[in-house]
Amino acid sequence: MKNSQIIGVGHYVPEQVVTNFDLEKMMDTSNEWIVERTGIRERRWVRLGEATIYSMGYEAAQMAIRRAGIQAEEIEFIIVASITGDHAFPGGGCFLGEKMGLYGVPAMDIRNACSGFVYGLSVADKFIKTETYKTVLVIGSEIQSIGIDKTSRGRDISVIFGDGAGAAILRATDNPDKGVLTTHLHADGRYAKKLWCDWPSIHWPPALGKPYDDPEHNFPHMDGRYVFKHAVVKFPQVINEALQATGYTTEDVDLLIPHQANLRITEAVAQQIGIPMEKVMSNIHLYGNTTAASIPIAMSEAWEQGKIKENSLVCLAAFGAGFTWGAALIRF
Ligand code: UT7
Secondary structure, X not given: OOEEEXXXXXXXXXXXXXXXXXXXXXXXXOHHHHHHHHOOOEEEOOOOOOOOHXXXXXXXXXXXXXXXXXXXXXXXXXXXXXXXXXXXXXXXXXXXXXXXXXXXXXXXXXXXXXXXXXXXXXHHHHHHHOOXXXXXXXXXXXXXXXXXXXXXXXXXXXXXXXXXXXXXXXXEEOOOOOEEEEEEEEEOHHHHHHEEOOOOOOOOHHHHOOOOXXXXXXXXXXXXXXXXXXXXXXXXXXXXXXXXXHOOXXXXXXXXXXXXXXXXXXXXXXXXXXXXXXXXXXXXXXXXXXXXXXXXXXXXXXXXXXXOOOOOEEEEEEEEOOOEEEEEEEEO
């Protein structure tokens, strides 16, 4: 059986920096509140019309391809994780494939929010392990800024989310000790409406001849405290699952890359599993929560900063809407 090695990582974030002080001018919030409750200082928001899910995914993919030293034509399968699609259908994978000139190459989308990249990585890994494909591109790309309520009414959500994209290229290897060692995925739809957005959907009023102006339905909503409480339990559980499956312990992990949801969640998780913060990647202060893009952006920056080296044991872990959660253990 083959293993899937990550041979290249990349990311792209829009140019426009939106600071907490900028948000103070839009809604009833403060830099102090946002920093204290989330650790976020700024995020990137696209300028209207400047980028799409697939154009940002394309930029991230180009960086990953360059770093991997491969040609785009070697990619045999495209997976795009995103909940903020450019269009109702088809998914971003098809548009990305078209932009990359990969006509006929299979593409699929994953709508699992913050866990989307870990789900995508797991799917890619299975296709490589079963020797269906040798080279797979996995993208997480989100434009959250367009769809959030930027008034005081939506402040619990809108101060958190940012835009960006990250990419990883997985390649088959015969080395059993390299690459994705294990992945663990979960979902529990009982909590689907604790973090969700109703429209556009089959319930969308224009489809029913009714006016389209209802903030209850057309913006994302979150029961923040509830999500927080579940996150700090599920993150450690799924990380421990990955460690137990491979026989490694927390001490063996060189770097934990959690989904960047809230610095307080990251710190609580690190404390619970007993890993020092020096071995935890955090860039939430710069980008906020970029949903499916947060792990691949953090992984790409960690690689750039020399935090991921040859043979590093890296743990990815995510939790978010659905609820969905998951973890992966990777030997670079
Ligand atoms: O990525 C996917 C998963 N998402 C998460 O993991 C997010 C999990 N949840 C969280 O990160 C936190 O719950 C939040 C950051 C969303 C909120 O922090 P919190 O400490 O749980 O605050 P809270 O919701 O309990 O609200 C405390 C107070 C409330 O005011 P009162 O009722 O105490 O007067 C809120 O109205 O803070 C108020 N508040 C704000 N104040 C200033 C809520 N949002 C804001 C804001 N600025 N942006």
